[in-house]
Amino acid sequence: MEKVTSLQVAKRAGVSQSAVSRVFTPGASASAKTVEKVRKAAEELGYRPNMMARAMITGKSRIIGLVVAYLDNQFYPLAMERLSNALQEQGYHILVFTADNSRDNVEEVMKELLDYQVEGIITASVGMSNDLTARCAAAGIPVVMFNRGQDGNDVSSVTSANVAGGRRVAEFLLACGHRNFAHISGWQGSSTGRDRQSGFCGALAEQGIVPQVIDGMYDRDAAAAATRKLMLQTEPPDAIFVGNDHMAFAVMDTLRSGLGLRVPDDVAVVGYDDVPLAAWPAYDLTTMRQPINRMVDTTVTTLLTRIDEPTTPTCRIEIESPLIQRRSTRGLLK
Amino acid sequence: MEKVTSLQVAKRAGVSQSAVSRVFTPGASASAKTVEKVRKAAEELGYRPNMMARAMITGKSRIIGLVVAYLDNQFYPLAMERLSNALQEQGYHILVFTADNSRDNVEEVMKELLDYQVEGIITASVGMSNDLTARCAAAGIPVVMFNRGQDGNDVSSVTSANVAGGRRVAEFLLACGHRNFAHISGWQGSSTGRDRQSGFCGALAEQGIVPQVIDGMYDRDAAAAATRKLMLQTEPPDAIFVGNDHMAFAVMDTLRSGLGLRVPDDVAVVGYDDVPLAAWPAYDLTTMRQPINRMVDTTVTTLLTRIDEPTTPTCRIEIESPLIQRRSTRGLLK
């Protein structure tokens, strides 16, 4: 009972092994009679085609490699769930590799990915060396970076419009009447973190304002420490833009519970992502929404297109996103 | 450059194709000289063994199927991350399938899993029909249910000691002086939900107390609605035990922001899981900790043992867990 092969089905159905194969191969031809007989025999035997054998021949494993780093930021599990669902609908599945952001680790992980003959790779929240990108390109395996950009033209990426988003936050905070800004940035090793910062600082610079910036490393503790440092100065900021929601929660926790300050009365806080928790009353965080569904759909479409049409050029897609105003900032709920 | 085979490496190294295979097969023998030559040639060509081909022969795909339902409850992404890491260390990878909890869906998903010749299956937060368990057993594929139990003896499971946990909460709340209890339970279709409830209600029954119970379905909205219903009665409870943290947050949100009540002054709230968010100041939730690391390690060990030693009997492991007292309950921080 261990393993039912197409040959066994063939015998039982009284047809050739190739006939069985045809019945289970999407684009193949078989007479209604044959299909009927084979399906019946297969049913009785509990036969299902062996994907590994199929993959070996066709080169199509129907597996997409997904490389992720942090799953503690709610944004990623959510993305992952939707990615998995979207891909599943298209008959693909994801082979998950976890990697921290060290070069060697990502490198190793990607190599292993290639061993599995994945048809495509999605990286979420991890960077790639150019060497690695080159290797994937050479192996003919399309890669899409999710929520991370990359210089050079060998990889596709899907992000939100982070520079514009950073600007939007600056403009909003300016309009709220703030003048003393700080930015606890996303990790500066990530394009996402850099872009948000440059948008924010750029818009502020136009008003002759230079905010204090501390790298929060996408980390709660680092963000909390940064908050302390910022607020314990003689002239603390009255508005903090934080590189993502995950850190913004830590900032608010530190502000309220650690420092005894009120948000937004003493300090306004703005995050980035709009994860579900941002909308819960405990935080009620004003934040730039990352339209996760559209980002996921775009990622899947981009990847599958390149799988089906390998000549399709790589592309960098930025998705516009709105500022969601809540009660961690004051005023202006227009 | 597309695909480098062992044959090409063999030619370049001036050895037979099987020699190459041996060099890359863990338990094989080759002279230092051969190894050297082959490694060099492989390096130059960028050769790596094709896992699919290897899997087809050995029957060892080094892939573990992971079936998950909800990724919005922080507990699961965390478990998944650790599971993935632990398995990766052992040279396995996880193929992820998302399933909602409907029978058909799980069924379909599991069948697909079998197509991929996975060596084992871990289910997290999903139930399995007996038919399905039987099929996996017949296919010789070990299954471990993570955080879910199952009657019958064909599947292993790893859970925390949920009945004892429920009891512990009841005893604690009793000791705090509460007398008017409610329980917003985990989904009654899950063993976890049922066990926690029965432990809680059992302990209370011994004191002649019968709490109100509403099924929260592991859902925020359902939990919020239940909270409203409970508190709008003429004699509302002064202590609510919630089936997991994820719902407990919704309960606290509803209590504080919706109903204007204070926690724990007006109502005490206890959760289950101890996800990171429970420790954040915004909730500071008293909760039964699920020792996620130990649960994961146990799951991995159990699964790998059965893979290596198929005759190992299935087992149901319950892991003891402590009550973590925080400020969503009053008193007794002994």
Place this chain on the structure above:
DNA sequence: ATGAAAGCGCTAACAA
């Protein structure tokens, strides 16, 4: 439309 035959890239006897 169907069967026979040739592999896909690899491992595992089997000799040598």
Place this chain on the structure above:
DNA sequence: TTGTTAGCGCTTTCAT
């Protein structure tokens, strides 16, 4: 220790 040979379970020509 090595090379030779036979498949793993399947898809895909190629004839028929």
